[in-house]
Amino acid sequence: MTRRNRIVSVIVAVALAALVLFPFLDVFSGALVRTVTVVVMAAATAQAWNLIGGYTGYPAFGNVAFFGVGGYAVAILMSKLHVDFIPAVLAGGLVAALYATLLGLPILRLKGHYFSIATLGVAEATREVVSNWTALTGGGSGITLPISPDIPPIFNRAMYFSMLAVFVGSVILTYGVTRSKLGYGLIAIREDEDAARSLGINTTRFKVTAFALSALVTGLAGGVYAYWNSQLIPEDAFSLDITLRAILISIIGGPGTLFGPALGAVAFEFMRNYLWDNFPGLQFTFLGLVMVLVIIFMPKGVMEFLTGRRRFTASALLQYVRQNRVS
């Protein structure tokens, strides 16, 4: 094991221990558990987006469709068919992955912003269908899930650990992908799809697989969210905010990196809280500004910054402008 790998392993182990142990310490209130659940959920959806947007280079703008589909699958299975929570969540993830496979076959023929717009359109269309299929989904007034017999602190903690399991699973999944032929194939597609094809990569199958894995993780997160919320309405389950947050976190952390989404989620949460507290009303302006700075100075995110490969300097800015100027 190299020195760097050893350091990374220690940091990961400490972070994981803290995440597992803190809910049992009385000094931390239940509110903190709920806040961290939200952050972990955002990290999981960012990790999921990273597979299709970061590694494969297909900027999906409709991942919330899978969050909503996973959530509604869980809501319907638990409330109408009385399925238990864990099997319902797993089924929700699979339904989302299946949905992505069917969508991906036509949509992944598009590239760049055409792909982005198509995914955005699909997410909106999915929300419309769910809103109008009242018999199954309860329509605009939503669907109510069975209430857990546990008292709120216990229930919240259980939901936190469920979300953490989804997130940790997504990191392990991503690690496995990056080590496999699939991962090399996805990166090759991102770097140059024609070269990838010419080298023998079945680009359609690889892209659809990445999209389905992204949907699987997003659907699992949506499923846990549904039960945690105990009430699901289309506005929440298909909120564009879910997609945007996943993308922003991925970009801040470093698209196409293993730990980027985790770092990005933490950075994003602190940034958001700071801006909310200090610049009420202007938070979105500042968030936009921060995004521009991140993209200019750290096109590969916080990860690159931490590994010391990029600095905040005027020459970095000039280099960026040179590389990206039009014609």
Next chain:
Amino acid sequence: MPAPHPAPGALSLSKGVEGQPLLVARGVTKHFGGVAAVEGVDLTVAEGEMLGLIGPNGAGKTTFINLLTGMEPLTAGQVTFRGRDISHQAAYLMGRMGMARTFQVVKPFRNLSVRENVAVGAMFGAGGAKRSSRESLAKADEVLAFVGMDAKARLGADQLTIPDLKRLELAKALAMEPKLLMLDEVMAGLHTREIEAAMELIRKVHASGVTVLVIEHVMKAIVGLSQRVVVLHYGEKIAEGQPREVMQNPKVIEAYLGQQYARRHAPAS
């Protein structure tokens, strides 16, 4: 030049029967809107040969390769490879069946190392099915040593100079363990000494049992390498034969002279 001996190469390739047709193109045609980029080209590539493909700029050489490798759909015509009709087959399957090509406009995976670039070829090419990603990285080291780039294996592909990027194209194609290798101007932009080295390398690849199709504007290289030359002009095949014979063909001279004339009299831009 002496006929290259089929030496036991470092790349351990399966071999077919020398002289049998490996690839057959019949009436291969490509129209881009009104432009006939390739028009009714017939060509047979024999197992084990080294074939030169030449023609003035815009003659349709690159487009022809794109058609053979499935990168572009055919407007008309038929292509068979190893006895199978591949006219409408997906490009990735061509690679698996034993075709490999380099790109005239290089296509490195810029955010991967040189070694990883080559490993992708080893993972998904004709020999890829039997290899894990780890074994493919080992195979990449072998190929990089073969093309003399082992010292640059750990560099990022974005750190390479043009001659090295051309060499990387070749290494990626070789890592696929092809039966037929198509080289699209791998010598463009190289100095005389680098051209000599590239020719030597291509001879070494050919000697290891790979059938080679070379596109090149450097005539010295075409004459020095090819056993047979095919000439395209405005998308059509205008000549075919021994290199020296073809160079003296009036139609070929006219095609090239026309180009030089046009160049000399081009309005200053």
